[in-house]
Amino acid sequence: RDALARHLPGSEVIVVANREPYIHERRDGVLRVQHPASGLVTALEPVVQATGGTWIAHGSGAADREVVDRHARVRVPPDDPAYTLRRVWLTAAEEEGYYYGFSNEGLWPLCHVAHTRPTFRGGDFAAYRDANRKFADAVCEEANGPDPVVLVQDYHFALLPRMIRERLPRATIITFWHIPWPNSERFGICPWGPEILEGMLGSSILGFHVQAHCNNFLDSVDRYLEARLDRERQSVVLGGQETLIRAYPISIDWPTRWAADAPAAPLCRERVFADLGLAPDALLGVGIDRLDYTKGIEERLLAVERLLERFPQFRGRFTFAQLAAPSRTRIPRYQELNRNVEEVARRVNERFGEGDYRPIVLLREHHEPPTVFRYYRAADLCYVSSLHDGMNLVAKEFVAARDDEAGVLVLSRFTGASRELGEALLVNPYDLEEASSALAAALAMPREEQRERMRALRTFVSEFNVYRWAGRMLVDAGRLRKRDRVSGRIT
Numbered sequence: 001r002d003a004l005a006r007h008l009p010g011s012e013v014i015v016v017a018n019r020e021p022y023i024h025e026r027r028d029g030v031l032r033v034q035h036p037a038s039g040l041v042t043a044l045e046p047v048v049q050a051t052g053g054t055w056i057a058h059g060s061g062a063a064d065r066e067v068v069d070r071h072a073r074v075r076v077p078p079d080d081p082a083y084t085l086r087r088v089w090l091t092a093a094e095e096e097g098y099y100y101g102f103s104n105e106g107l108w109p110l111c112h113v114a115h116t117r118p119t120f121r122g123g124d125f126a127a128y129r130d131a132n133r134k135f136a137d138a139v140c141e142e143a144n145g146p147d148p149v150v151l152v153q154d155y156h157f158a159l160l161p162r163m164i165r166e167r168l169p170r171a172t173i174i175t176f177w178h179i180p181w182p183n184s185e186r187f188g189i190c191p192w193g194p195e196i197l198e199g200m201l202g203s204s205i206l207g208f209h210v211q212a213h214c215n216n217f218l219d220s221v222d223r224y225l226e227a228r229l230d231r232e233r234q235s236v237v238l239g240g241q242e243t244l245i246r247a248y249p250i251s252i253d254w255p256t257r258w259a260a261d262a263p264a265a266p267l268c269r270e271r272v273f274a275d276l277g278l279a280p281d282a283l284l285g286v287g288i289d290r291l292d293y294t295k296g297i298e299e300r301l302l303a304v305e306r307l308l309e310r311f312p313q314f315r316g317r318f319t320f321a322q323l324a325a326p327s328r329t330r331i332p333r334y335q336e337l338n339r340n341v342e343e344v345a346r347r348v349n350e351r352f353g354e355g356d357y358r359p360i361v362l363l364r365e366h367h368e369p370p371t372v373f374r375y376y377r378a379a380d381l382c383y384v385s386s387l388h389d390g391m392n393l394v395a396k397e398f399v400a401a402r403d404d405e406a407g408v409l410v411l412s413r414f415t416g417a418s419r420e421l422g423e424a425l426l427v428n429p430y431d432l433e434e435a436s437s438a439l440a441a442a443l444a445m446p447r448e449e450q451r452e453r454m455r456a457l458r459t460f461v462s463e464f465n466v467y468r469w470a471g472r473m474l475v476d477a478g479r480l481r482k483r484d485r486v487s488g489r490i491t
């Protein structure tokens with residue numbers, strides 16, 4: 001809020017994200033609000049609570065229409081309203097082509113090195129273009145003045161910045177891409193690459209998590225567009241519009257409200273151990289993810305198997321609980337992943353289970369944040385094994401949960417987070433020898449070393465929290481606006 005008041009005085013903020021921060025559902029006749037399992041929402045929601053304004057999102061909950069006014073608006077959070085949620089309704093065909101098709105069978109696998117082939121269909125891209133246009137209409141309807149600050153979120157909206165720019169030329173448009181950007185050769189697979197790039201270059205500022213993704217983006221522009229590129233300034237000028245390309249590593253709120261609300265670590269451990277039927281001297285590892293092939297969940301379970309093969313002292317004692325929220329379940333690759341994960345868990349449990357002991361507990365459902373934080377606090381280790389991940393906020397949440405300064409984070413080198421969280425045990429998740437050694441080292445780590453590492457991690461995440469992420473973008477946007485005002489481009 002401070003950064004907004006200081007650097008963008010009097011500005012209105014409009015956020016556009018596909019995912020809505022609150023999903024209204026009716027279960028057994030009772031209206032309930034669900035917090036979606038989404039890194040984007042986890043990061044952004046506290047920021048929007050602080051700045052106020054409007055969040056435009058696809059209305060996806062079964063009861064979403066029940067609670068809105070005639071402009072599809074509702075004030076949220078439901079128990080303490082701070083901003084407006086404006087819902088955009090998509091038809092089933094639009095959702096199929098724009099969300100499942102182009103976004104999640106096309107761009108998602110294109111941008112992640114996780115060996116799933118991107119699928120590009122003309123019909124999907126047409127639906128993607130239409131959906132982007134629908135959101136552009138909503139932005140223009142919500143804008144009160146000619147120069148709002150619009151925060152466009154993620155790969156669902158590559159075409160949106162230009163569409164907004166055409167209708168609100170004085171808007172400050174900050175686009176943040178929450179997933180990696182591929183190298184230029186790989187990007188060339190996308191049949192509509194130049195249109196995607198031109199769309200994104202409607203932004204005033206384009207943000208990625210790490211510098212490597214910025215560099216890949218600049219290389220893609222260099223290769224596929226006729227635009228003026230300034231590598232030193234990290235800027236691209238296309239048709240008179242300059243876009244700054246910047247790295248802004250995302251984070252979580254601090255103090256994290258879910259950690260503040262959760263019982264102390266020993267109580268969480270007691271409760272989770274009781275739920276899982278574990279003995280008091282058992283050892284617990286956790287994995288928390290959307291059920292997505294980029295998260296390396298199969299590799300994670302194979303590492304647990306290798307751990308039990310190589311280190312018999314953990315057999316009968318170590319349990320790994322995987323909380324996996326179903327995600328994009330209409331896409332065949334996700335159905336295949338679901339079957340594979342189940343199969344590996346079954347095999348490992350058959351091999352190493354005995355009596356009541358099951359080394360792997362698979363909880364395939366959405367869990368509300370208080371449960372997720374209870375598991376973080378109960379665990380001896382958290383293993384994040386993504387094959388490729390823009391940032392990964394589970395790693396940061398685990399750190400935020402551990403105010404007892406205990407527990408060990410084992411973290412894939414292929415996450416953006418690994419570039420910041422050097423005190424974690426960093427591994428290549430494909431290398432089952434290295435990963436299982438790290439799991440064993442985590443389980444045997446003396447309390448003093450756990451404390452030292454956790455302290456350093458907590459200092460980092462508390463300082464580089466999500467308010468700093470948003471603040472840095474708003475400061476940069478403020479500078480741009482000042483410059484435009486001096487040059488007379490805006491008033």
Ligand code: ADQ
Pocket residue numbers: 036037038039040042043178179250288289290323324325365366367368369372389390391392393394395397
């Ligand atoms: P995601 O791919 O969604 O985010 P991540 O950053 O790990 O991944 O965030 C996942 C969020 O969902 C966390 O807040 C976690 O607590 C929650 N969650 C996971 N499993 C859950 C479960 N079973 N039940 C309930 N909640 C669950 C994308 C990018 C990331 C990037 C973020 C933010 O893929 O790389 O870090 O955006 O930019």
